[in-house]
């Protein structure tokens with residue numbers, strides 16, 4: 164069914180096919196509905212009028228009411244300009260136009276008050292305004308829109324008179340037509356509870372506000388609505404999944420009890436215990452678990468995962484753990500193998516480099532149920548990998564996996580979709596988590612194991628390099644190991660490699676007495692692995708690398724992380740890299756090297772790193788600096804499609820909207836009650852333009 168809002172913008176009076184096509188192309192707006200959502204990005208204050216005597220060059224745009232005394236054209240050819248001398252009861256002002264003279268002249272009517280609006284500049288002793296806007300003073304103050312909307316536009320549009328003013332004109336034509344067509348999309352109960360402005364009024368006010376207060380309320384209403392429908396969709400997804408997907412009941416704990424009694428190498432932190440409780444509650448609930456575990460680097464996610472695995476196996480199911488890279492899968496395997504073996508459980512590793520014969524055995528043992536735990540990479544997703552009874556699937560470092568891949572995991576058990584635990588070491592602010600992972604239950608490990616010494620972070624300039632080298636030497640002589648990381652500059656891989664190689668050579672020259680490893684993206688996986696293993700075994704003391712070591716690598720003896728060109732890294736990446744040290748008992752250090760001249764944002768990033776080790780605090784700063792559009796995963800998630808709401812600033816509105824959506828969906832899961840009809844209609848209308856929210860499911 165097509166509606167008023169689907170009408171092509173070219174059909175609007177004053178637009179037409181040519182301008183219409185240009186608007187399509189330049190602004191990517193095609194219909195009335197889309198055009199109405201081209202919200203102003205700021206407003207010009209037209210509430211104030213200046214007296215001419217008060218107009219001076221330090222003011223931004225000013226507005227005066229004046230009459231024409233005299234108009235003349237000066238010069239000719241390209242230098243020709245139109246000058247108007249206008250006055251009010253306090254003085255005289257000069258106005259100048261260099262273009263569109265014929266058109267302007269017609270508006271400069273003598274004998275009536277006109278409103279002029281523009282930026283004053285000083286020329287010698289005279290104040291002049293170039294190209295002011297002109298309007299007759301026909302409307303009374305109450306009728307006028309107090310704030311003039313400023314719309315984003317492009318050079319090509321401006322050339323066709325579709326500057327901000329031109330767009331505003333079109334909007335002025337559209338709003339009265341649209342107003343009666345705009346239906347309320349939120350239920351009365353929500354409007355009342357949050358004191359929200361009606362939708363039609365909000366749309367009108369956002370374009371042509373009549374007071375600051377009404378503008379604020381309009382913005383609030385529209386932001387609320389945006390968040391509300393995003394949350395509604397996520398909550399609906401979550402609800403329908405828990406309803407549809409029965410979960411295998413995993414409620415036995417024999418192995419776990421034994422493990423706690425005999426083998427647990429340390430006391431769990433309170434946060435780990437809490438997350439175990441939350442996951443266990445899901446696993447025994449009879450509903451399928453979809454839980455995200457967020458925990459800063461080093462917070463001990465692996466142990467939580469292993470405990471959940473023990474619950475699954477105690478209850479007669481198998482478990483798998485999938486990591487994004489071979490190195491990581493390897494490390495998980497090495498880390499869990501001893502635990503598993505002391506518990507008498509069979510565990511195996513399956514990656515791209517697993518030999519064919521070994522593979523065959525693994526496939527058979529998974530099918531027969533003899534293999535309890537399988538750790539691996541994407542290789543686990545292959546169809547040939549089948550289980551007797553996969554009960555729990557754990558995905559580490561989630562952002563590297565997509566939906567399709569997760570769906571493949573689901574299909575690995577025909578009777579019950581396996582319980583899913585997603586672990587991520589990229590702390591993200593709560594607002595973003597609610598939006599990106601709104602359909603998952605979220606557990607947070609917000610505590611590090613006791614006795615960890617916080618990593619000391621310093622910022623050093625390139626000129627301090629000799630001192631830094633001296634420090635590295637001292638650390639290595641004390642038995643520690645050191646990472647030195649170089650950035651990847653995506654534009655030029657050869658430059659990167661050269662950069663890295665130069666670095667490697669200078670390190671080898673500076674430390675001829677120490678064996679040095681190098682690892683980068685261009686190396687064959689086997690070679691990379693070989694070098695990694697040498698470093699893990701402490702055969703080499705210094706590891707020169709690109710960011711390939713970013714994720715998850717665990718070498719407790721490494722206590723120094725040097726990051727070269729640190730100004731080129733994003734905050735979350737810096738934090739991830741720093742997380743590679745501080746895993747052992749020794750004091751660890753992170754040294755951020757940079758050039759002297761830094762942009763403001765770079766400086767804030769480095770200062771933040773020096774100030775805090777708290778991943779969530781860092782994530783907050785990151786969100787503020789970059790906006791959500793650039794953050795990991797937001798592109799696909801549609802967060803970037805938010806038109807007016809801002810995840811970094813509007814957290815309170817998001818919380819309210821999520822509450823409202825949650826109440827609604829609990830009361831009326833399928834939106835069948837008549838008082839919710841408008842919500843259903845809006846959900847359906849949005850589906851037509853659906854972004855792919857399913858990435859996160």
Ligand code: ADP
Nearest residue numbers: 429430431432459460461462463464465466612
């Ligand atoms: P991450 O959350 O980054 O994956 P890991 O699971 O790799 O962290 O744990 C980091 C280190 O901390 C490991 O060496 C692990 O054995 C240790 N660890 C985990 N939990 C505790 C704890 N409760 N007390 C002491 N050490 C712990």
Ligand code: MG
Nearest residue numbers: 464465588715
């Ligand atoms: Mg980990």
